[in-house]
Amino acid sequence: MTITDDAASLNEWYAVAGMDDLRVNGPRRTRLLGQDIVIEPAANGAPCVATAGEGAGRELPSQVLYGYVWASLGEPARSPLDMPEFAEDRRRFVDCGTVTVRTSPYRVVENFLDMAHFPYVHTGILGEEPLTVVEDYTVEIRQPEDEIWATDCTFYQPKAAMSAEGGIQTRYEYRVGAPCVTVLYKTCPVVEDAWDLIGIFVQPREEDLCDVHVWMLLIDDATPLASLLSFQHMIFVQDRSILENQVPAGIPLDVGAEMAIPGDKMSMTYRRWLRQKGIVFGTSRATA
Amino acid sequence: MIRIYDYVLSGSCYKVRLFLSILGLDYEAVPVDFFPGRTHKSPEFLEINPLGQIPVLEDGDLTLRDAQAMLVYLAGKYDPARTWYPEDAEAQGRIAMWLAFAGGELMNASAARLHDMLSYDFDIEKVRAAAHDALRVLDDHLTDVEIGGGEWIVGGGPTIADIACFPYVALSGDGGVAHDDYHAVRRWMYRVKKIPGFVVMPGIFEN
Numbered sequence: 001m002t003i004t005d006d007a008a009s010l011n012e013w014y015a016v017a018g019m020d021d022l023r024v025n026g027p028r029r030t031r032l033l034g035q036d037i038v039i040e041p042a043a044n045g046a047p048c049v050a051t052a053g054e055g056a057g058r059e060l061p062s063q064v065l066y067g068y069v070w071a072s073l074g075e076p077a078r079s080p081l082d083m084p085e086f087a088e089d090r091r092r093f094v095d096c097g098t099v100t101v102r103t104s105p106y107r108v109v110e111n112f113l114d115m116a117h118f119p120y121v122h123t124g125i126l127g128e129e130p131l132t133v134v135e136d137y138t139v140e141i142r143q144p145e146d147e148i149w150a151t152d153c154t155f156y157q158p159k160a161a162m163s164a165e166g167g168i169q170t171r172y173e174y175r176v177g178a179p180c181v182t183v184l185y186k187t188c189p190v191v192e193d194a195w196d197l198i199g200i201f202v203q204p205r206e207e208d209l210c211d212v213h214v215w216m217l218l219i220d221d222a223t224p225l226a227s228l229l230s231f232q233h234m235i236f237v238q239d240r241s242i243l244e245n246q247v248p249a250g251i252p253l254d255v256g257a258e259m260a261i262p263g264d265k266m267s268m269t270y271r272r273w274l275r276q277k278g279i280v281f282g283t284s285r286a287t288a
Numbered sequence: 289m290i291r292i293y294d295y296v297l298s299g300s301c302y303k304v305r306l307f308l309s310i311l312g313l314d315y316e317a318v319p320v321d322f323f324p325g326r327t328h329k330s331p332e333f334l335e336i337n338p339l340g341q342i343p344v345l346e347d348g349d350l351t352l353r354d355a356q357a358m359l360v361y362l363a364g365k366y367d368p369a370r371t372w373y374p375e376d377a378e379a380q381g382r383i384a385m386w387l388a389f390a391g392g393e394l395m396n397a398s399a400a401r402l403h404d405m406l407s408y409d410f411d412i413e414k415v416r417a418a419a420h421d422a423l424r425v426l427d428d429h430l431t432d433v434e435i436g437g438g439e440w441i442v443g444g445g446p447t448i449a450d451i452a453c454f455p456y457v458a459l460s461g462d463g464g465v466a467h468d469d470y471h472a473v474r475r476w477m478y479r480v481k482k483i484p485g486f487v488v489m490p491g492i493f494e495n
Contacts, residue, residue: 018324020324021324024326095324096324097323097324097406098324098406098407099405099406100404100405100406100407102404102464211407224319225321225325226318226319226320226321226325226327227319229319229321229323229324229325230294230295230296230319233296233297233323233490234296234297234490237297237405237490237491238490238491240405240462240490240491241461241462241490241491241493244461244462
């Protein structure tokens with residue numbers, strides 16, 4: 001129940017509600033960085049408004065983007081990441097709902113970036129023993145957007161997506177657009193030279209509790225919605241079980257605090273990048 | 289072919305998938321957008337099950353709701369040896385008692401999980417306490433069973449009572465209901481996982 005003064009966290013944009021969820025369930029009362037916030041459709045023509053605090057509260061910077069309401073408790077210096085694929089007509093946006101996970105938001109992002117766990121946690125789907133080696137890939141921090149990109153990633157996947165017929169050598173690119181925003185670009189099984197996008201927008205509620213907004217942007221008109229959802233929910237909740245058992249819940253940002261394996265350079269880059277930003281909320285420094 | 293209206297994260301649907309696998313039966317799973325779409329509450333689905341719940345099982349002309357009812361049916365129809373639902377009246381009475389427990393008191397563990405995972409609006413402290421009460425009842429029973437030389441909830445072998453109780457016991461950690469202190473329950477879970485045909489779901493592991 002920390003109210004953080006961590007400027008690096010306060011000045012970020014966070015997805016705090018799905019537009020589908022607001023349409024169906026009305027105003028969303030939730031938490032962001034240890035504070036109460038409310039997201040509701042606005043009367044003045046603006047699509048949505050987010051407020052913090054008791055009673056009338058103060059109005060927060062907010063905007064609607066990529067199917068979600070984004071808000072900030074501080075003064076964001078830059079916009080959320082740019083994803084031009086959202087403007088492509090051939091793509092289908094799938095809001096996979098919001099799943100709560102009791103751990104640091106950065107553990108959720110780090111797990112999303114990790115290919116080494118595929119054969120063990122997503123056995124028979126995203127990986128399979130004995131094909132457990134993570135081939136080398138490239139990691140860079142791109143400027144001026146200040147995003148982490150990992151390219152040339154490949155992994156053998158028995159069932160890479162609902163639209164995949166049998167196992168394929170899947171190509172990946174990973175992108176971290178902000179500390180709580182990450183997107184995976186993955187071989188589209190049905191169209192050559194195209195990526196499917198799978199993303200998570202993590203909403204840090206408390207230091208060790210987050211709502212994870214899960215979405216997909218696919219080239220796939222054929223698979224029924226319920227099948228796409230069940231596939232993604234299976235993957236995500238397999239991860240959730242593992243994440244909730246990681247100790248400590250706060251992510252350690254001290255180099256060497258947790259032993260890194262060679263395939264782990266994405267994780268090392270991410271942790272170093274968070275440390276350089278001065279992120280405190282949700283790290284083991286803060287929760288120790 | 290047997291068809292079930294199914295959701296991958298539902299422990300109740302898993303109950304039926306688990307038993308179908310143990311019996312070695314083929315089936316068609318029709319995924320339902322339980323979350324976030326809540327289509328099990330849609331007018332179309334209420335035609336299939338007026339209670340708006342999953343799973344639903346169809347076999348020929350028969351449509352069943354309630355996972356416990358499905359276990360009774362599947363055991364009666366597809367287990368000719370009748371070990372899973374013995375024809376003995378006393379065993380049937382005991383099994384019915386634990387089926388009601390699985391669909392009743394133990395569902396507090398499901399409520400806690402829906403709260404913690406999918407933000408369902410439950411009084412979390414209350415449902416967690418009730419889930420612990422249920423686990424304690426099961427643990428006491430299994431302790432007595434073990435003292436008497438047994439391993440299963442009813443009788444000398446696994447029955448549909450074990451299948452009905454297993455999922456939400458095994459998934460209780462998802463709702464913040466740890467089962468570390470229920471030692472007899474933990475040993476029993478280990479035995480259930482060794483039943484030939486055992487399958488997992490997200491949140492439940494092979495070992």
